[in-house]
Amino acid sequence: MPHNPDHRLAFLARHLAPTPQDADALIDLSNVVRNSRVGPRHGRSLDRLRQVVDALARRTSDREVRVYAVADRSLRHGVHEYPGPDEPWLLADWIAQGLVEEADDADEPLLALADVTGLPVVSNDDFKDFRLVHPWIQGNTGQFLGMRPGPDRAVVLHERDMGVRSAADISRKLEESDLKAHGLLKGSKRLLMTEIVKRSWRCPERGCTLYDTRRGTAVRLPYVRRDVPLCELHRTPLVDDGPRTAVSQLKLLVDDACVHRFTLDAGTTVVLGRAPGEGGITLYGLLPDPLLRRVSRRHVLATVDEDGLRLRNLSGYGTRLLRHGAKSWSALSDETPAPFRVNDVAELTAGVTLTRSARRYPAEIAAAWQRSARQVPEGPARAATRRH
Ligand SMILES: [Zn+2]
Known part of the structure; x- marks a missing residue:
């Protein structure tokens, strides 16, 4: 340097x-x-x-x-x-x-x-x-x-409490002519894209599942032409399939430093542990050996539904919970799933904790959307992405 x-x-x-x-x-x-x-x-x-x-x-x-x-x-x-x-x-x-x-x-x-x-x-x-x-x-x-x-x-x-500003407070910058003058029209296109990102889409062509969120694991951002989302294969306007379900993201921390992030779709129930079995999130390979030995094979159950993310303890060692802003830890219940909010901390064993990130939508969608917003669309392939 x-x-x-x-x-x-x-x-x-x-x-x-x-x-x-x-x-x-x-x-x-x-x-x-x-x-x-x-x-x-x-x-x-x-x-x-x-x-x-x-x-x-x-x-x-x-x-x-x-x-x-x-x-x-x-x-x-x-x-x-x-x-x-x-x-x-x-x-x-x-x-x-x-x-x-x-x-x-x-x-x-x-x-x-x-x-x-x-x-x-x-x-x-x-x-x-x-x-x-x-x-x-x-x-x-x-x-x-x-x-x-x-x-x-x-x-x-x-x-912060952002408060409610009256129309009189809000400057006339927002009028369309001013939007143009301020070069924010590209911004308004981007706003349309945020609305598109927040909804699921379906191609009306028979057998086309390119955007079907219930099939496969592809997370695909529609190709947008003149403010209309189109199927990139058939060029037919896509059908609005309702609001896109938000995801939850769990972070795994070792000694208070994030080592891994897991994305959980709405409607999922998943076991986290050293060897949780099929469909579970295995912490083997993510934790150093001495710590891994203190984590149960099935340690915590995570449930994501419309009400948010909940955790329940499955481990004989127990799991501790520190609520955001609270002074002391409490035991995570073995019976009743407890709400797990952004900035809460769950401790599996000393040095191994879970937190929750505030992210709401699949990362791939946000990333693809961001790329598309940065460029003049040249072709549909640019707007597409795949979940790994
Ligand atoms: Zn199609």
């Missing part, structure tokens, strides 16, 4: 996810870096991102927590506002490596991603101009994490 930035900042790269697939949160990077109420006393500072990552690591109980960051193109300029030239250089390097997404206006891709993935957004922005196109922001109390100064101006994250 030609420069030598603060090594604690260079170390941040390991927490920057190249795609939202394995991220635990979305970062409004310009808003974080420029938040002069917290962290160092500079107009812009990457140390604020470091502090946000630290706070997220505590919040998710995962010291390897990963974030997907989106920055305004202007962020790496204004070099004089940073503590030194190394920081904008480091930022440019992350962008070049694909660890930070850069956009003319980061808010638009950020909010569309939040809508599609369900991941929390770290930002102090009110997103007033986006409330008509993203009505889910109105009154939202769960998906936005704000920053406020704690002791020594350290970043403290808190769940």
Whole structure:
């Protein structure tokens, strides 16, 4: 490296996810870096991102927590506002490596991603101009994490109440003519795509199962032409097959660092353990030997339904549960499946824990959607993806 930035900042790269697939949160990077109420006393500072990552690591109980960051193109300029030239250089390097997404206006891709993935957004922005196109922001109390100064101006994250902004509050930027003027029309296409991503589709042609979610394991994003989702094989408009069922994602942690993520479809019941048997999630190969020996063959039962994710203990060793915000652990019931929410922690044995990520839809769908939103569609194949 030609420069030598603060090594604690260079170390941040390991927490920057190249795609939202394995991220635990979305970062409004310009808003974080420029938040002069917290962290160092500079107009812009990457140390604020470091502090946000630290706070997220505590919040998710995962010291390897990963974030997907989106920055305004202007962020790496204004070099004089940073503590030194190394920081904008480091930022440019992350962008070049694909660890930070850069956009003319980061808010638009950020909010569309939040809508599609369900991941929390770290930002102090009110997103007033986006409330008509993203009505889910109105009154939202769960998906936005704000920053406020704690002791020594350290970043403290808190769940924000986004409140409801009246139409008069919302700027006229949203009128169609203004949308065009602001180059956000591509953004409105992207919004249409988020609606398409959130629903299942079916081809009306006889025997065509290309998009059938009940057959096979393919997760395929429809080919969209003039705002109409089409079968990429038959070029026939697809039939709306109802809302796409959300998935749940479990994270396996060893010594408080995520080592694996499992995606559980709605309607599934699955056993986790050292050797859970057919259809189960085996932890063999994921845990070091001494830890594996302290995990039962069938340790925990996970159930996903419309009410969310529930866990029940199956192990003679027991499983402990730490509710988000609670001070002490409780025993996970052997009889009644207990709700398992984002930021709760289940401990199978000392050093082996499960947490839940906030992600809502299959990762492949979000990734394919993101690729399609970035490009002018050239052909249907680009929009297709396959679950592995
Ligand atoms: Zn078809």
